Amino acid sequence: MTVLGFVLCALAGGAVAVAVLAGFGRTHRSRQGTFSGGALSFLGSASLSSFILVAAFLIAGSWSNINTARSHTFDEARALNTAYSDADPATRALLHTYVTGVIGPEWHSMSAHGAADPATWQSLDTVRARVLAEPQSPARTQELTDLAAVYTARQIRLADTGVSLPAPLYPALVATGLLVLLYAPIAGLTFHLRESLALGLVGAVVGFGIFFVLNMPHPYVGPLHVTPAAYQQSLTRFAQLSSGV
Numbered sequence: 001m002t003v004l005g006f007v008l009c010a011l012a013g014g015a016v017a018v019a020v021l022a023g024f025g026r027t028h029r030s031r032q033g034t035f036s037g038g039a040l041s042f043l044g045s046a047s048l049s050s051f052i053l054v055a056a057f058l059i060a061g062s063w064s065n066i067n068t069a070r071s072h073t074f075d076e077a078r079a080l081n082t083a084y085s086d087a088d089p090a091t092r093a094l095l096h097t098y099v100t101g102v103i104g105p106e107w108h109s110m111s112a113h114g115a116a117d118p119a120t121w122q123s124l125d126t127v128r129a130r131v132l133a134e135p136q137s138p139a140r141t142q143e144l145t146d147l148a149a150v151y152t153a154r155q156i157r158l159a160d161t162g163v164s165l166p167a168p169l170y171p172a173l174v175a176t177g178l179l180v181l182l183y184a185p186i187a188g189l190t191f192h193l194r195e196s197l198a199l200g201l202v203g204a205v206v207g208f209g210i211f212f213v214l215n216m217p218h219p220y221v222g223p224l225h226v227t228p229a230a231y232q233q234s235l236t237r238f239a240q241l242s243s244g245v
Helices: 002-024 028-032 037-086 089-113 118-132 138-160 169-187 193-214 229-242
Strands: none
Touching (some): 037 089, 037 138, 037 169, 037 193, 089 118, 089 229, 118 138, 169 193
8 A cells, every 4th residue: 555655646746747837838938938047046946955855854853753763662672571581470471461462452553543552551550460469579679670661661662652743844845845846837848748758757756755754754654664573572582581591
């Protein structure tokens, strides 16, 4: 579906570019090119730079958010590995259930709704309740310390689901993209096959770029979303610890 979306947006961008050229590239001034060269040069560079600036800001910001969120999942996974290492067999089984819930229902909930899965919250609370029921001992104290680190990392991960960039930048991206396409017929590009093909290719690139940016709204959605790889690695580590490796 994502690949199809990229293709459709590229085609839509090309179609918009040709439509803009058809609408504005038939005038007498467009055919004659009677414009100020200095003004056109300034406007062309300004419109293209505006689109690149907004697109680059959105891509860089989104990429940074994705990398930060990915790092936070590994922080939680490391805390879980430590907690599992210090836990008794009964608590280990509950931790395994929690991690399985994160990979499954909770990951879907974060991707679809940007929220935690209540059942997964409950499974982690069950782990803590199990440890709190143990008699006072240094091992119990260490387990509670480990779980506190898991809770902290979990809260940070869930907070990442609400991370986003300033909303006005998205309509600004679309507007500057249209400005890039509108500039060509204003500058004198006429509505002929060769010119239409050239501007259509530019429109396809602009449409592709806009679709790419709009599909990075937060770290757990889009083609470059964060995956539960850290927790899958934790399950592998749990198996190693259980087998005595």
